[in-house]
Amino acid sequence: MTPREMVERMIAKAAEEGAPAPARAGYRDTFKIGDPDVQITGIATTGMSTFRVLKRAAAEKRNFIIPHEGTWFNDRDDVKGYVDQDPLYLAKKKFCEDHGLVIWRNHDLTHRMHPDQMFVGQLRQLGWTPDAMPLIGRMPTVTLPRPMTLAELARHVVTRCGAHAYRIAGPPDMMVRKVAVGVGYAFPNFQMDPDVDVIVGGEAQEGTDGSLPSYDLTEFAADATALGRPRGLILLGHMGTEDIGMQVVAEWIRDLAPGVPVAYLPAGEPFARPD
């Protein structure tokens, strides 16, 4: 089987499972490098096609890499005038060419699935059952089995997802009953449900440059707290929330490629362990 055939099967399976076709062809879910018509020797899914993941895939003789995020340091994977002369880009590209790697980004498709595969992964990782199934939109809420403080909640989520470079905002002793879950940069906000005490997500808009509905959640939470309605935020990083969704994808595609080894290779968080 070739990467092109594999992608066709994935899109067909998604359609069978009710994922709506995109209104128009997107720039994200495309081949980023390599020949889509070679024979697949093995598949690696990952949150991000980092250089380290590519090296591991090559060492394991997996020539087809399916990342959720971009390969060339921007959402469009557009290198022109950006990194096209950059030594790191050239080295990463040459590595792919030398090892015959093929990369197809699987981003929009995962989010079009019902339920969104990224949320399936993150909710499973956090050990939580969403309040509503099927997931409505991209903003599941979770009513905690028992109320806990923000500090206790933070301990739970960072332990479950293994993130070290997390950030927490809000009063540590505030009581949390209801949580909204975000993945990547696609955040829920505090307006989707006035009972949400804390948002647990990946990375967020910083500062007030955003165009609504994107806004500075950290500032909002601080002001809400100052005005007597405590709100908090736990930021786990992009890979702290979306890497795991590509394990869901690995399981989902396994039966599409009989005889082809499929593995989830976590990209892991890019940041150093603090302290």
Place this chain on the structure above:
Amino acid sequence: MLTRRQATMVTLAAAGTAGWSNAFAATVTAAEVVARIRRNFGARWTESQVDGFAAGDPQLRVTGVAVTVMPSMATLRAAVAHGCNLIISPESPLYARPNAIGAPGPSSAAETIERLRADPTYTAKQAYIVQHKLAIYRLDENLRAAARRPLVDGIATIMGWRGRRDPANDQIFVPPPTTLNALAGSVKHHLGINGGMRLIGHGDMPVKRVLVVPGRIDPVAVVKLLPQVDVLLTGDLREWELVEYFHDSWETSAPKALIAVGRILSEQPGVIATASWLRPMVGLPVRPIHVQDPYWRLPA
């Protein structure tokens, strides 16, 4: 308890004495203060979709001017406590660019906006602004475009790097040779970082040259400067852009380190420093008001 904790979220600059604003007859309007700043910027001032009054009445009689990196509730309360009713800040008090509405997404933009504007936090903050007769002027794009690079200067000053600029690039500094860990510790101390710092790199990496980009970075411009430096010290950057680049660089023979402290904390030294050069422009005392790092981490 919450109130007490929130009260500590803001520290007031020690400069000046309480009640100084009473010495000034409140005869200057907020609009006139802004006009004086514009006159001083001269040809460097550009009309901006961002800069302008974000709240309050421009005809307000100014009793005192406060400068802050974020017009949060805590900052507004501190300004009021010091008799300041005009707050100048690069950020908006209402969490996003006013009137800027992005593409409707799964979160339903219109519904979110409607709900945000009806939210008790949003309405209570607006009520506070009205009740205390405050005006908030957003000085953002003009501040960033100022020829003297105030935000970079702010970090240079607080880090003690004023005389250590690369003559070829005013955003590159050459501090005494150090390691990444030691530099990160120093940044943490001088910028008042609590839990908001994130690092890429090995702690014992030798550091000679540092690129300083406060606020949010432009990846296209920054990536071209990286071959000249060991470390980027910045505020806010996206994890699918240069964070991936820095992470990948450790798989090559030319590793680069990253210190990201968050947008607000990275801009605070420069914004606070503007108080001293805004003062002669506006002809009134200008009080700097600090914010603290909103982020914290669990005890080990």
